Amino acid sequence: MNLDLDVLALLRAALGDRVDTTPSSLQSARADKSGHAASGTPLAVVRAASVADVQETLRIATQTRTPVVTRGAGTGLAGGANAGSGEIALSLRSMDRIIEVRPDDLLAVVEPGILNGDLNAALAEHGMWWAPDPASRAISTVGGNIATGAGGLLCAKYGVVRDAVLGVDVVLADGRLLRLGHRTVKGVTGLDLTSLMIGSEGTLGVIVGATLKLRRLVPGDVCTIAATFTDVRAAAAASAAITASGVQPAIMELMDAAALAAVHDLLSMEPPTPGAAQLTIQTDGPAAAAEALAIAGVLRAGGGTVAISHDRAEGEHLLAIRRSMHAAMERLGTTLIEDVSVPRSALPAMFDEIARVEREHGVMIPTVAHAGDGNLHPNFIFDGPEVPAHIWEAADDLFRAALRLGGTLTGEHGIGVLKRRWLADELGDDQWELQRQITRAFDPTGILNPGKVFGD
Amino acid sequence: MNLDLDVLALLRAALGDRVDTTPSSLQSARADKSGHAASGTPLAVVRAASVADVQETLRIATQTRTPVVTRGAGTGLAGGANAGSGEIALSLRSMDRIIEVRPDDLLAVVEPGILNGDLNAALAEHGMWWAPDPASRAISTVGGNIATGAGGLLCAKYGVVRDAVLGVDVVLADGRLLRLGHRTVKGVTGLDLTSLMIGSEGTLGVIVGATLKLRRLVPGDVCTIAATFTDVRAAAAASAAITASGVQPAIMELMDAAALAAVHDLLSMEPPTPGAAQLTIQTDGPAAAAEALAIAGVLRAGGGTVAISHDRAEGEHLLAIRRSMHAAMERLGTTLIEDVSVPRSALPAMFDEIARVEREHGVMIPTVAHAGDGNLHPNFIFDGPEVPAHIWEAADDLFRAALRLGGTLTGEHGIGVLKRRWLADELGDDQWELQRQITRAFDPTGILNPGKVFGD
Known part of the structure; x- marks a missing residue:
């Protein structure tokens, strides 16, 4: 004391x-x-x-x-x-300045505390954007995005966070400042410590600045497709069929029946047909309209009821339903929001596993998925502030199912404290120990976020 | 003994x-x-x-x-x-099998010894390709590509090697096998050791397998634009202007006068106009033709003489001139092929620096550049098997110029032995030592490629 x-x-x-x-x-x-x-x-x-x-x-x-x-x-x-x-x-929330925007080099240098949404609003004035697009973009920071690797909705077409960061400035545990990475498109001088920082969740150093790789705003139309299916497996199969067909949507979001019903309720919309699941898909760029037509064909062949909108505002409205998921879940009880990712072809099988876990453990798991990239967010609902043991047992069952399907524990939220006890299951003991040794090279006295990620 | x-x-x-x-x-x-x-x-x-x-x-x-x-x-x-x-x-050259191709998940699992060109020929049958495209693709392996981070010609539009690898299998110094990364689009479980392996040049482990992120073959036309300029600075300025204009070519290659003359000679073509430099640009995808027109406008405004071809074979022929650079240089003498990268806006200034280094050191430095991404390959020409001291002095001057312009020592070839003495200049002593410690976590007895990258 x-x-x-x-x-x-x-x-x-x-x-x-x-x-x-x-x-x-x-x-x-x-x-x-x-x-x-x-x-x-x-x-x-x-x-x-x-x-x-x-x-x-x-x-x-x-x-x-x-x-x-x-x-x-x-x-x-x-x-x-x-x-x-x-x-x-x-x-670092107050360190929120944009230091530099270079349209000629397609990069920006920012402080970590800027909100994702604010950054993209500022970049839009230069005709550019930063692709990582977490559902939380209005309230989450760029630094947190980099520290977790929180990709969001656009990853299948526009890449993950690692693809969008050229360099980071990092303060080490002892206070020394390192500048990692480069301002160039290519750069392979030494080991890629920039990538190592992405998703390191505060265990290696403090990210105090970032050089971001930008994109030009995508020209042309945006088409939005909403498709409903009688059950979630059909919706998942349709999303996998779209990926397999070779058309690349910008966004492809799946909501199962419980998720859809909860959001409709939150937004005071008419209740959806019981059991119905929904895919919300967006295409963009010069071929947006043609791609939307091709996608509609795949969806109808998969049993979907399809509506296409060419209006950007209506599209944003449709996506707002998806973006309201978190708020809708908060009304149902306490939620444990999970984050497994599976290969896209395994999405139908993963939804079968979720249904099995619901049945066998007697729990309710409303689920949304970034179906374009195979990242699912099953929401375990319960009462009270602490995750009860039976919920963890159900989550454990679900994690193992994802790993069996060739998946991973976390697509974008990170390990934190909530998934650390499964980390070695995915990495194996040898890799776990090697990763631990790397953290010790950065932080020999162990003061950086102890107990997170590698804690037990 | x-x-x-x-x-x-x-x-x-x-x-x-x-x-x-x-x-x-x-x-x-x-x-x-x-x-x-x-x-x-x-x-x-x-x-x-x-x-x-x-x-x-x-x-x-x-x-x-x-x-x-x-x-x-x-x-x-x-x-x-x-x-x-x-x-x-x-x-690892004999380990050249393709283990798995999954069009539905846009991934392939391969052994490291397969040639880049052979891989893409096989993937084309599935309507897919792997984006890294080193000029050496016909003779270089995927494993070497990953171990160096050898991006090639298409990086500005289609990403660097790090963006195209989901996972690697690695044998550690003591013979243990680790499986790093994932088969999913997203995955942030633990530290990103896959990215750490990319460009690690044999110092961390032996890459014995790779899970590659694939792309669909790009539909639509390919347009090729050849533009000549009276001098290399004008060509470099035009390439920077194209990037700044917001049009994104797939390929944008620059050859200076000495490079162009040497390749014309090798291929028994008419000699180019003395002093003339050339940009060879390719656009692809649904907007290829419109983009080619926009690019032609920028080139003409920059003083270029422009020809556009909509024929894919003719385009490949034009690019073959660029791809013959290495062979052409070999005929001039021994070459030290350098690999600095600068922000794209700094390309004209970097060509000024190359001209200054040529003048002040009395050396000849024919140069090609991946102008779309700012990566230059200045070729220092000399006689005899060893790099003479005065060539290293000229190279040293050039490296420092690139760093001053916000650039990096190596865009894609790696440090190896030839650039190790400049490594700490770019990284700083603190980062150099941290990187060295990381290599020790992987290879405590120091048997993996000792003296490379970090050697002195």
């Missing part, structure tokens, strides 16, 4: 009023959007305003061996940024 | 006739296409036919502390796969 007071005194001496110990701030730093909260409250929330603030915080943390949990907007879904007893919550 | 005999005996006992000690094999394992050769000859060339062969070789290497240099087809340009005295050259 005295040590905690020393740490606070050091932080205050160095950082003044950027050290926030108001009870509400400490409380909110304990939790993210997963529903999970750390035990106890952190020592302080440091609201860094500059790279120097981050370096100062980490020097003090190293000197006093105090754990540091880096946070953006707190929209994580795996508990990775939750700070508890004896920890410093290092918030 | 006795120890060397022991190692050979162990290798022979385990691997039989896959252990090749014929003098010509040992000689050719010393060198790659850079012109550089290791000193001395390796103990043996192990021609692995299976993952088990690779594991066996590495177990023996670890047991006897014998260095292992992994090789594909020996087309490297930085000396990274050259094996010398006391080393085992581990050739």
